Each structure stands twice: as C-alpha cells, then as structure tokens.
Amino acid sequence: xxxxxxxDRPKYLDLLRIKLPISGIVSIGHRASGVFLVLSIPVxxxxxxTSLTSxxxxxxxxxxxxxxxxxxxxxxxxxxxxxxxxxxxRFLLLDMDLAIEKEPAKRTAKxxxxxEAIVMVFVIWWLL
Amino acid sequence: MSWxxxxxxxxxxxxxxxxxxxxxxxxxxxxxxxxAPENFDDWQNLMGGQIWHTVIIAFWIALFxxxxxxxxxxxxxxxxxxxxxxxxxxxxxIFLIAMTIWTFKIMILAVNL
Numbered sequence: 001x002x003x004x005x006x007x008d009r010p011k012y013l014d015l016l017r018i019k020l021p022i023s024g025i026v027s028i029g030h031r032a033s034g035v036f037l038v039l040s041i042p043v044x045x046x047x048x049x050t051s052l053t054s055x056x057x058x059x060x061x062x063x064x065x066x067x068x069x070x071x072x073x074x075x076x077x078x079x080x081x082x083x084x085x086x087x088x089x090r091f092l093l094l095d096m097d098l099a100i101e102k103e104p105a106k107r108t109a110k111x112x113x114x115x116e117a118i119v120m121v122f123v124i125w126w127l128l
Numbered sequence: 129m130s131w132x133x134x135x136x137x138x139x140x141x142x143x144x145x146x147x148x149x150x151x152x153x154x155x156x157x158x159x160x161x162x163x164a165p166e167n168f169d170d171w172q173n174l175m176g177g178q179i180w181h182t183v184i185i186a187f188w189i190a191l192f193x194x195x196x197x198x199x200x201x202x203x204x205x206x207x208x209x210x211x212x213x214x215x216x217x218x219x220x221x222i223f224l225i226a227m228t229i230w231t232f233k234i235m236i237l238a239v240n241l
Contacts, residue, residue, distance in 0.1 A: 031202055045231060045234065048175075049230070052237055055168040058167075092143060092146065
C-alpha cells in the first residue's frame with residue numbers, strides 16, 4: 001500500500017513553521033499521553049502488587065507516594081490520563097458525526113482543555 | 129492476522145475497549161472518592177473481593193487490546209523501515225504479555241490473602 005504514495009508529495013515538517021490548530025493539539029496530546037500511560041504501566045503494577053503484599057508493604061507504598069518525586073509523577077500521570085479521557089470522549093463523539101464541522105470541532109477541542117484544567121486544579125489541590 | 133493489518137475490526141475494538149475503560153475508570157474514581165480504603169485490610173478486601181477482582185480483569189483485557197492497537201497505530205505511523213517496525217512491535221508485544229502475566233499474578237495474590 002505504501003508503494004502507491006507519491007514520493008514527491010509536499011511535506012511540511014518544519015515544526016516551528018506549523019501552526020497546529022487546537023484540535024491538532026488535542027490529537028497529538030492524545031497520542032503522547034497514550035504512549036506515556038502505556039509505558040508507565042509497570043510503575044502502577046509495582047505499586048498495586050506491593051500495596052497488596054503485606055500491611056508493612058502497604059504502609060511503605062503510602063510513604064513512597066507521599067514523597068515529592070512521586071507527587072510530581074502523579075501530577076503528570078493524572079494530567080495524561082485526564083487528557084486521554086476527555087480527548088478520547090471527543091473522538092468517540094466525532095466518530096458518531098457529532099461536532100464534526102470545523103467550528104463545533106474547535107469548540108469541543110477547547111472544552112477538552114477547559115474540563116482538563118478544572119479536573120487538574122482539583123487533582124493538584126488534593127495531591128499537595 | 130498480519131502485523132500490518134488495518135481495517136475495520138481493530139477500529140471497532142479500539143472504540144469498544146475505550147468505552148469500557150472510560151466507564152470503569154470513572155466508576156473506580158467515584159468509588160475511591162466516596163469511600164477511600166482507610167487501611168490495608170480495607171484495601172485488600174476491596175481488591176480481593178469478587179466485584180473489583182472481576183472488574184480489574186475486565187479492565188486489563190480492555191487495556192491490553194486498547195494499548196496494543198493504539199501503540200501499533202503510532203508505530204506504523206512513525207516507524208517505516210520494515211525490520212525496525214517489526215522489531216519494535218515484537219518488543220512491545222512481549223512487554224504487554226509480561227504485563228498481563230504480572231497483572232494476573234497480582235490478582236491471584238489479592239485473592240489468596
């Protein structure tokens with residue numbers, strides 16, 4: 001299938017010259033957050049396993065997650081999953097032809113970031 | 129199924145698993161907000177109990193499929209040389225299978241306690 005693609009097609013890969021529309025930012029953020037979430041699976045499984053091993057291990061996990069390094073990781077992790085969640089719902093709506101036109105699609109892209117910001121304020125307030 | 133396979137089936141699986149993951153995540157978060165486990169025994173009872181035990185296994189199966197299709201799409205979009213693409217896909221497949229074995233090990237651990 002790839003052989004049918006013309007080799008001389010224009011490419012606009014100068015990232016500094018591309019002005020990505022807001023829906024494009026939602027989309028690339030959805031990809032990046034997805035990759036991050038998958039790669040972080042061992043961290044969550046390690047914490048889950050340790051927390052279920054014994055009472056002492058459970059307490060150790062609580063102590064570990066209270067530290068600053070983990071709090072920072074948790075903020076990034078929550079941010080990525082919250083973005084992936086809202087952007088994912090937006091994509092499901094787009095699949096159903098909802099808000100598929102340019103202007104409504106722009107509004108739902110903005111809504112993703114607004115909802116994300118609101119949730120993250122609560123998450124950070126709760127974590128700190 | 130070829131590792132280069134595209135088409136409608138992965139597209140549907142990706143969306144069905146997405147809905148399942150979103151619903152479980154939402155309910156789990158709500159449950160944690162309403163009644164967070166206070167201590168080890170509470171946590172152990174919750175995770176070892178029939179309901180969450182089943183839910184977590186369902187969550188993992190959906191996550192496995194969702195992660196596989198999602199990462200596969202990303203790899204196919206950005207990595208073009210066939211050999212490299214196949215190598216990375218294979219490493220990722222081994223990673224996901226290892227994570228699956230680990231998840232089931234944890235679930236067995238949770239029940240036996």
